[in-house]
Amino acid sequence: MPVVPLTDILSDAFDKRYGVPAINIVNDLTLEAVLGAAVDKASPLIVQTSVKTVKSIGSDVLYAMWTAMTAGIEVPVTLHLDHCPEREVISECLRVGWNSVLFDASHLPVEENKRQTVEVVAEARRHGAGVEGEIESITGVEDGVGSDTEAARQDLAVALDFLRTTGVDVFAPAIGNAHGHYKRAPVLDFDRVSDIVAAYPLPIALHGGSGMSDEQFRELISRGCAKVNISTALKETYMQANLAFLKEAAERGKWDPPSLFRAVRGDVVDLAGSLMTLFGSEGRAPVAAGKAG
Template sequence: MSVVPLTEIVSDAFTKRYGVPAINVFNDLTMEAVLAAAVEKSSPLIVQTSVKTVKSIGSEVLYTMWTSMTAGIEVPVTLHLDHCPDREVITECLRVGWNSVLFDASTLPVEENMRQTVEVVAEARGFGASVEGEIEAITGVEDGVGSDSAAAQQDLEVTLDFLRTTGVDVFAPAIGNAHGSYKQAPELDFQRVSDIVAAFPVPIALHGGSGLSDEQFHDLISRGCAKVNISTALKEKFMKSSLAFLESAAERQKWDPPSLFRSVRDDVVEMSGSLMTLFGSAGRAR
């Protein structure tokens, strides 16, 4: 158990058709809370950090938090760098100790994306780390990365050529999903996941998971979405929980920061644990 390669976590999930939450944390409280939920639910977990979080807190500080909080943990967990178009940040995180990275070169022509992804995969292998790749931008801006313009989907043969050439461990296709909060129910291309997996059995990363229905999650996971990204939902939970507590504190005129932290932590643990149950990863660490 404890800290393991990303491939170990997603390979089992892909084979057995359950999903593992890949949750974007942004401070010590959220990191500790999602790890606590994984222990409570006996679930594997992918802890993600955005480039924005890495730059605001610092890679060394973040990794020190990670090693301290995962020391002796009894469930499989891994640390992943989400959507990173900056090769220097990728190198920095790999050097410090991240277990995997998503090299986001989706704004580049496919050929250049492929060329650079091959280089990132080679670099990551030197650190014993994994790589997630993508060839289309996922709609929506998340932590300063991305675009609100929807990218056109590439043909299946282009996707397969990318997978064969780069050797990425996880693939993130655009299927009508989007980062942020959905303004209306998304129309998802479920069949595209099935087509990719049938032609090239690689674990699929589902981005834009916040706001999908239980039925959509179950369908996509059954088709091979082994890594299910959650970011917006955690941010909203953190902020709304903090707001509710502070409004109550103002009414009572009682100002106790540790009580605020405990209350928000409990809400984050509950939300994270419910996702583990929903995605089918709860109990898989036993």
């Protein structure tokens, strides 16, 4: 089963109305940990990389890590490039082997966004890869991409024209969601998800998931949000686990990197596993346990 197309993972989730965690990893430890959680929970998983992570590690090294850690894994997993406005980075990742990309042209006028997205979809198809699209910026800055100014939402007719013209596999609408920390409890437009899905049935990507309530997650997933992005929660868990361990190490005067790695990995596995349970993807890949690295 191991690495499969994004559409294979999302078609089942969309049909059966469960959500698949799409988790942004930052290094080899977090990659191995989220894969390990997927095996533990018998859950499909979308591993995401930001443009910043691709540039800091290097696409070839990052992809080599991916292929090594997914060798023999027996749950469906896929590798996705998150929010990328740079066509050259999209081409690079598709060439190296990413399974899907989010071409983020939300800063462009809709017509130009649509024109370029058509080109990206054609390029991705040549590599057997999928494409996620969006026509409105998701509020907030994530890994240097985005804006804190909330974009105006397009009419349903505009969104549907974009979907029909481009043929994207996943759509990420703005529904009051935001990247990073919410300054107040988000007021979400649940009906917008239902309206899009009713008119054009395809998986919806939910961005800005870190900080939403369990009830909001469940409601949005039930309406068609099959891909649920998690980035801030992973980064915070990873850094806070490091901080807690290092404070204790300083107090004890004992410095043992392997113990640090085990402690941090445990917290990341717990986070990812809890998301799989919450989103309903746990047990959706009931196969014999493979290995995550």
